[in-house]
Amino acid sequence: xxxxxxxxxxxxxxxxxxxxxxxxxxxxxxxxxxxxxxxxxxxxxxxxxxxxxxxxxxxxxxxxxxxxxxxxxxxxxxxxxxxxxxxxxxxxxxxxxxxxxxxxxxxxxxxxxxxxxxxxxxxxxxxxxxxxxxxxxxxxxxxxxxxxxxxxxxxxxxxxxxxxxxxxxxxxxxxxxxxxxxxxxxxxxxxxxxxxxxxxxxxxxxxxxxxxxxxxxxxxxxxxxxxxxxxxxxxxxxxxxxxxxxxxxxxxxxxxxxxxxxxxxxxxxxxxxxxxxxxxxxxxxxxxxxxxxxxxxxxxxxxxxxxxxxxxxxxxxxxxxxxxxxxxxxxxxxxxxxxxxxxxxxxxxxxxxxxxxxxxxxxxxxxxxxxxxxxxxxxxxxxxxxxxxxxxxxxxxxxxxxxxxxxxxxxxxxxxxxxxxxxxxxxxxxxxxxxxxxxxxxxxxxxxxxxxxxxxxxxxxxxxxxxxxxxxxxxxxxxxxxxxxxxxxxxxxxxxxxxxxxxxxxxxxxxxxxxxxxxxxxxxxxxxxxxxxxxxxxxxxxxxxxxxxxxxxxx
Amino acid sequence: xxxxxxxxxxxxxxxxxxxxxxxxxxxxxxxxxxxxxxxxxxxxxxxxxxxxxxxxxxxxxxxxxxxxxxxxxxxxxxxxxxxxxxxxxxxxxxxxxxxxxxxxxxxxxxxxxxxxxxxxxxxxxxxxxxxxxxxxxxxxxxxxxxxxxxxxxxxxxxxxxxxxxxxxxxxxxxxxxxxxxxxxxxxxxxxxxxxxxxxxxxxxxxxxxxxxxxxxxxxxxxxxxxxxxxxxxxxxxxxxxxxxxxxxxxxxxxxxxxxxxxxxxxxxxxxxxxxxxxxxxxxxxxxxxxxxxxxxxxxxxxxxxxxxxxxxxxxxxxxxxxxx
Numbered sequence: 008x009x010x011x012x013x014x015x016x017x018x019x020x021x022x023x024x025x026x027x028x029x030x031x032x033x034x035x036x037x038x039x040x041x042x043x044x045x046x047x048x049x050x051x052x053x054x055x056x057x058x059x060x061x062x063x064x065x066x067x068x069x070x071x072x073x074x075x076x077x078x079x080x081x082x083x084x085x086x087x088x089x090x091x092x093x094x095x096x097x098x099x100x101x102x103x104x105x106x107x108x109x110x111x112x113x114x115x116x117x118x119x120x121x122x123x124x125x126x127x128x129x130x131x132x133x134x135x136x137x138x139x140x141x142x143x144x145x146x147x148x149x150x151x152x153x154x155x156x157x158x159x160x161x162x163x164x165x166x167x168x169x170x171x172x173x174x175x176x177x178x179x180x181x182x183x184x185x186x187x188x189x190x191x192x193x194x195x196x197x198x199x200x201x202x203x204x205x206x207x208x209x210x211x212x213x214x215x216x217x218x219x220x221x222x223x224x225x226x227x228x229x230x231x232x233x234x235x236x237x238x239x240x241x242x243x244x245x246x247x248x249x250x251x252x253x254x255x256x257x258x259x260x261x262x263x264x265x266x267x268x269x270x271x272x273x274x275x276x277x278x279x280x281x282x283x284x285x286x287x288x289x290x291x292x293x294x295x296x297x298x299x300x301x302x303x304x305x306x307x308x309x310x311x312x313x314x315x316x317x318x319x320x321x322x323x324x325x326x327x328x329x330x331x332x333x334x335x336x337x338x339x340x341x342x343x344x345x346x347x348x349x350x351x352x353x354x355x356x357x358x359x360x361x362x363x364x365x366x367x368x369x370x371x372x373x374x375x376x377x378x379x380x381x382x383x384x385x386x387x388x389x390x391x392x393x394x395x396x397x398x399x400x401x402x403x404x405x406x407x408x409x410x411x412x413x414x415x416x417x418x419x420x421x422x423x424x425x426x427x428x429x430x431x432x433x434x435x436x437x438x439x440x441x442x443x444x445x446x447x448x449x450x451x452x453x454x455x456x457x458x459x460x461x462x463x464x465x466x467x468x469x470x471x472x473x474x475x476x477x478x479x480x481x482x483x484x485x486x487x488x489x490x491x492x493x494x495x496x497x498x499x500x501x502x503x504x505x506x507x508x509x510x511x512x513x514x515x516x517x518x519x520x521x522x523x524x525x526x527x528x529x530x531x532x533x534x535x536x537x538x539x540x541x542x543x544x545x546x547x548x549x550x551x552x553x554x555x556x557x558x559x560x561x562x
Numbered sequence: 563x564x565x566x567x568x569x570x571x572x573x574x575x576x577x578x579x580x581x582x583x584x585x586x587x588x589x590x591x592x593x594x595x596x597x598x599x600x601x602x603x604x605x606x607x608x609x610x611x612x613x614x615x616x617x618x619x620x621x622x623x624x625x626x627x628x629x630x631x632x633x634x635x636x637x638x639x640x641x642x643x644x645x646x647x648x649x650x651x652x653x654x655x656x657x658x659x660x661x662x663x664x665x666x667x668x669x670x671x672x673x674x675x676x677x678x679x680x681x682x683x684x685x686x687x688x689x690x691x692x693x694x695x696x697x698x699x700x701x702x703x704x705x706x707x708x709x710x711x712x713x714x715x716x717x718x719x720x721x722x723x724x725x726x727x728x729x730x731x732x733x734x735x736x737x738x739x740x741x742x743x744x745x746x747x748x749x750x751x752x753x754x755x756x757x758x759x760x761x762x763x764x765x766x767x768x769x770x771x772x773x774x775x776x777x778x779x780x781x782x783x784x785x786x787x788x789x790x791x792x793x794x795x796x797x798x799x800x801x802x803x804x805x806x807x808x809x810x811x812x813x814x815x816x817x818x819x820x821x822x823x824x825x826x827x828x829x830x831x832x833x834x835x836x837x838x839x840x841x842x843x844x845x846x847x848x849x850x851x852x853x854x855x856x857x858x859x860x861x862x863x864x865x866x867x868x869x870x871x872x873x874x875x876x877x878x879x880x881x882x883x884x885x886x
Binding site for chain 2: 018110290378
C-alpha cells in the first residue's frame with residue numbers, strides 16, 4: 008500500500024475518529040434520505056382541475072427513492088467535493104509551510120506515487136463518511152428502479168470530478184503560500200466551477216460548464232428521476248436537460264458524459280504536470296514554456312470547437328443558443344450582431360486573461376534570467392535554450408498572441424462566409440487593431456513581469472487594467488455624458504475594454520450608435536492602442552537596458 | 563582550497579556557492595569540503611546563511627550559482643540520486659502530529675523502500691539509538707520540543723543515510739540529551755557517516771566536530787580543523803610571562819625586542835605580550851630575560867579560543883551594522 012495513504016488512514020481513521028465521523032455521516036444521511044424518501048413514498052393529495060377538488064394519490068416507494076436521490080447526491084458531493092477538497096488544500100499548504108512536505112520530497116518515491124498518496128490519503132475520513140452513505144444509495148437504486156448504466160455513468164463522472172477538485176486543491180496547496188488561504192481558495196474555486204463557469208457556458212463557451220457533474224446529472228439522470236408514470240420534465244429541468252443533452256462541437260455533437268471526461272481529463276493532465284514539477288522542485292514555475300504553450304493551444308482548440316457552430320450558422324447551446332435558434336430568427340439583425348460582438352468579446356477576454364496567467368507563471372524575473380545565463384556559461388552553451396524556464400519569455404508571448412489572433416481570424420472568416428450573419432466588416436480592419444492591441448499587451452505584460460517582482464507586476468496590471476474602470480465609474484456618476492470622450496479613452500487603456508469598443512465600431516449595422524458617438528469610440532480605440540504600443544516599446548527598451556547593465560556588472 | 567577534515571575523500575563539496583532570494587544574497591561564493599566520516603560544524607550568527615547552505619546541500623533549494631557534490635553526485639543535476647544518501651533534519655521539528663512516533667518512523671522507512679520486516683527492525687533500532695523506546699506509542703503532538711527533535715533524528719536515520727545534514731540539532735535539548743546527541747553523532751561518524759551540523763552556539767560543537775566553518779553574512783569567514791582555526795585566529799600570539807618577584811627593567815627589555823608589539827602588565831609580576839615571531843624567537847626572548855636576571859616561573863603561549871574568534875566575528879558584524 009502507498010505509505011502516504013497508510014499514513015492518512017492511521018492519522019484520521021483511528022477508532023474514535025471512525026465512531027465520530029461514522030455517526031455524523033450516518034445520522035445526517037439517514038435524516039436527509041429517510042425524510043425525503045418517506046415523504047415521497049407517502050400518499051399525496053393532488054389538485055384535479057377536472058373535478059376542481061383534491062384527490063388522494065396512493066404513494067409508491069419508487070417515487071420516494073427517486074425524490075431522495077438528488078439530496079443524497081448533494082450530501083455525498085458535500086463530503087467529498089467540499090470537505091475533502093478543503094482538507095487536501097489546507098494540509099498540503101500546512102505541510103509545505105512547516106517543512107513536512109520537504110521530508111516527502113526527499114524520499115525516493117516517484118512524484119506520481121506521492122501525488123496519489125496525498126489525493127487518497129488526506130481525505131481518508133471523508134471517503135469513509137462517503138462509504139457510510141452507500142447503503143442508502145443502493146436502496147435508492149433498487150427501490151427507485153433507477154437505470155444501472157445511468158447511475159454508473161453519473162458516479163464515474165462524480166469520482167472523476169472529485170479527483171479533479173482534489174488535484175486542483177493539492178496544486179493550490181503547493182502554490183498558495185498560506186494554509187488558510189489555500190483552503191478557502193480551493194473551496195471558492197469549487198463554487199466558481201459550479202456557478203461562474205456554467206454562466207460562461209450559457210454564453211456559448213460550452214466546454215467551461217463540463218467541469219462539474221451537472222451536465223451528466225441533467226443530461227442523463229434527470230429523466231430517470233421523474234415520478235413513476237410521468238414523462239415530462241418541469242420547465243427549468245427541461246431547459247437544463249436540453250442544454251446538456253448534446254454538445255455542439257465543431258460540425259458534430261458529443262454526449263455530455265464523453266465531453267465531461269474529455270474536459271476533466273485534459274485539465275487533470277495539466278494539473279498533474281504542475282504537481283509533478285512542484286514535487287520535483289518547489290521553486291520551479293507551475294508550467295514549463297512548452298507545456299504552457301500546449302495548454303494554451305488546447306484551450307484555443309476547445310474555444311474554437313465550441314464557437315464554430317455559432318460563427319458558422321448562429322447555433323449554440325445555452326441562453327445564447329436559445330436567442331439565436333431558428334425559432335427566433337426574426338430577431339433584429341442588430342441584436343444578432345450585438346450577440347456576435349459579445350461572443351467575440353468573451354473569446355478575446357478569456358484569451359487575454361489566459362495570456363496574463365501564463366505570463367505570470369512562465370516569464371522569468373531578472374534573477375532567474377541571470378541564473379540561466381550563468382548556468383549556460385557554466386555548461387558551455389552559447390545561450391539559454393528557448394524552452395528553459397530561465398529564458399526570456401518574448402518569443403513565448405508572441406506565440407500566445409499569434410495563436411489567439413489566428414483563432415480570432417478563423418472565427419471571423421467563418422462568420423464572413425456564413426449566410427446567417429449579414430454584417431461583414433472588412434477582415435483586415437477587424438484584425439489589424441485587435442492584432443496590434445494583443446501584441447502590445449503581450450509585450451508589455453512580458454516586459455513588466457521580467458522587470459519587476461510580484462508586487463510590482465500585479466501593481467502595474469492593477470493600475471492599468473482595474474483603475475480605468477473605477478475612474479470611469481466615478482466620472483460617469485459625477486458628470487454623466489459630459490466627459491464621454493475622456494471616459495472612453497480611459498477605458499481603452501485596458502485591452503479587456505479596448506477590444507469590445509473596437510468591435511462595436513466595426514459592425515455598421517448596430518442600431519442606436521450615433522455618428523458622433525462612433526467618432527468618440529474610434530478616437531478612444533486609437534488612443535488606447537497608441538498608449539499600449541508606447542508602453543510596450545518603453546518597457547521592452549527598459550528591460551533590455553537593465554539586462555545589459557546587469558550582465559556588465561556581473562562580468 | 564582544501565578545508566577537508568581528517569579524511570582525504572570529500573563527501574560534501576561546495577564550490578563557489580551563491581544563493582539569492584530576490585535581491586537578498588543569502589550565500590555568496592561559499593567553498594568548503596567535508597571529509598568522509600568526519601563531523602563538520604557550520605557556525606555563525608543568525609542570518610549567516612547556515613540553514614540556506616544546508617537546505618541547498620539537501621536539494622531543497624536550487625543554488626543561483628555554483629556546484630554542490632555529495633559523494634561525487636552533483637545535487638543540482640541528479641537530486642534524486644543524492645537524496646537517497648542524505649538524511650536531513652531541519653532546525654525546528656515539524657512532525658505529523660496525529661501519528662505515533664513508531665508510525666512516523668515507519669512511514670519514512672516505507673517511503674525509502676524498506677520491506678515490512680526490515681522496517682520494524684530498523685525503526686526499533688533508531689528509536690533505541692535516540693532513547694525513544696519508552697515513548698514509541700506516544701502521539702507526536704504530545705511530545706515536548708526536545709522529544710520531537712529526537713523523533714526527527716530517529717526518522718532521519720531510518721534509511722541509513724551516509725551523509726547527515728543536521729540544522730541546529732541540539733537547539734531544544736536538555737544538557738543530558740545534548741551529551742547523548744554528541745555521543746551518538748560521534749558514534750555515527752566513527753561508523754563512516756559524514757555529519758554536517760550547524761549551530762549558532764559554538765560550545766555545542768567544540769567537543770563534537772573534527773572541523774568547523776565560521777559563516778558570516780553568507781561567506782565563510784574561517785574554515786578548517788579546530789587547531790587550524792585557532793592558529794589562524796592567532797596570527798600574532800599572546801605570551802603570558804609570570805615572574806617569581808618583580809623585575810623593574812623587564813618592560814624595557816621586552817620593548818627592545820623587535821618581535822614584541824604590545825606589553826600589558828596586570829601587576830609587577832604578570833605580563834601579557836603580543837608576539838609576532840616564531841617559536842625560536844620566543845625562545846631567544848626567554849633567554850634574554852633570564853640572562854638579564856629576571857626570575858621567570860611561567861612563559862607560555864596563551865591559546866586563542868575559537869569562542870573568542872567567533873565572538874570577534876560577531877562583534878565585527880554588529881559594529882559594521884551600527885556604522886551603517
